[in-house]
Amino acid sequence: MTSNFKSIQIKIDKGIARLIFNRPDQLNAMNRQMMEEIIEGIVLINDDERARVAVISGSGRAFMAGADIKEYGNQTPEEFKSFQERGKQLYDAIENASIPWIAAINGFALGGGFEIALACDLILASGSAVMGLPEVFLSLIPGGGATQRLIRKIGINRVKEMLFTGGRYEAKTLMEWGIVNHVFAPEVFEEEVTRYAEKLTRRSMKSIAQLKRLANLSLTEASFGERINEEGKAVAQLFFSEEAQQAIQDFINKNEKKCSDGK
Numbered sequence: 001m002t003s004n005f006k007s008i009q010i011k012i013d014k015g016i017a018r019l020i021f022n023r024p025d026q027l028n029a030m031n032r033q034m035m036e037e038i039i040e041g042i043v044l045i046n047d048d049e050r051a052r053v054a055v056i057s058g059s060g061r062a063f064m065a066g067a068d069i070k071e072y073g074n075q076t077p078e079e080f081k082s083f084q085e086r087g088k089q090l091y092d093a094i095e096n097a098s099i100p101w102i103a104a105i106n107g108f109a110l111g112g113g114f115e116i117a118l119a120c121d122l123i124l125a126s127g128s129a130v131m132g133l134p135e136v137f138l139s140l141i142p143g144g145g146a147t148q149r150l151i152r153k154i155g156i157n158r159v160k161e162m163l164f165t166g167g168r169y170e171a172k173t174l175m176e177w178g179i180v181n182h183v184f185a186p187e188v189f190e191e192e193v194t195r196y197a198e199k200l201t202r203r204s205m206k207s208i209a210q211l212k213r214l215a216n217l218s219l220t221e222a223s224f225g226e227r228i229n230e231e232g233k234a235v236a237q238l239f240f241s242e243e244a245q246q247a248i249q250d251f252i253n254k255n256e257k258k259c260s261d262g263k
């Protein structure tokens with residue numbers, strides 16, 4: 001795996017791929033170079049057969065404190081436009097991947113950092129994580145999809161509150177709101193994230209790929225009938241796969257053994 005990255009780290013071990021934002025002295029604020037590395041890292045992981053699940057986190061006390069505001073200060077209109085356009089590819093690469101992407105939010109996840117988490121399939125947060133969309137304080141709005149992705153997760157009143165106030169929210173609140181899947185105590189956060197990711201590595205990758213595709217399809221303009229048909233096609237395809245046939249036979253054999261053992 002390439003080791004030329006300056007602002008991120010990539011590791012793959014026992015089916016778990018990790019992409020770690022690595023500009024801790026700048027709270028992992030995302031400049032253009034880092035964005036390019038993140039996109040390259042996501043593509044590398046998505047294409048690596050060893051990766052069954054991916055976890056994104058940040059080194060130091062932040063997940064990511066958003067786009068690099070200092071770099072914003074020097075951007076020409078063309079550079080700003082291209083930064084935003086390229087950003088879309090980052091979010092798409094996560095959403096269109098066949099493996100599940102987990103955001104493991106260890107600290108500040110603000111602006112673009114929170115938006116990357118929103119593009120992930122699951123969000124696990126440390127009890128000390130702080131999340132929000134503070135762009136309004138810069139007289140901006142989020143440009144990484146939050147105005148549209150958030151509404152797919154929670155009700156419009158809460159979406160507007162988060163966007164209008166630019167407030168910072170604790171993990172517990174966002175779990176109650178349905179944005180965060182689980183909150184773990186800071187001292188056990190890393191091991192709980194690993195345990196959670198390990199659980200997913202033991203599930204069928206083919207099933208998860210279809211489940212992710214179908215869940216995301218439910219958010220599109222496709223009709224309910226079309227979406228149900230897609231589910232039907234997918235389950236039929238999986239049913240006749242070698243993997244599923246084997247799992248079904250294993251279940252039957254185990255039950256037969258239990259019966260003959262008198263259990």
Ligand code: COA
Binds near residue numbers: 030
């Ligand atoms: N862009 C560029 N640099 C950033 C940054 C960002 N989004 N967020 C933090 N940093 C840098 C700080 O400038 C500082 O760098 P320095 O030591 O070279 O001065 C370093 O990271 C540490 O941040 P600091 O502000 O000193 O830490 P803090 O604990 O006092 O505050 C935050 C943490 C996250 C509340 C604060 O940094 C912040 O509000 N960041 C901006 C968040 C934001 O608006 N994101 C959306 C961007 S569109």
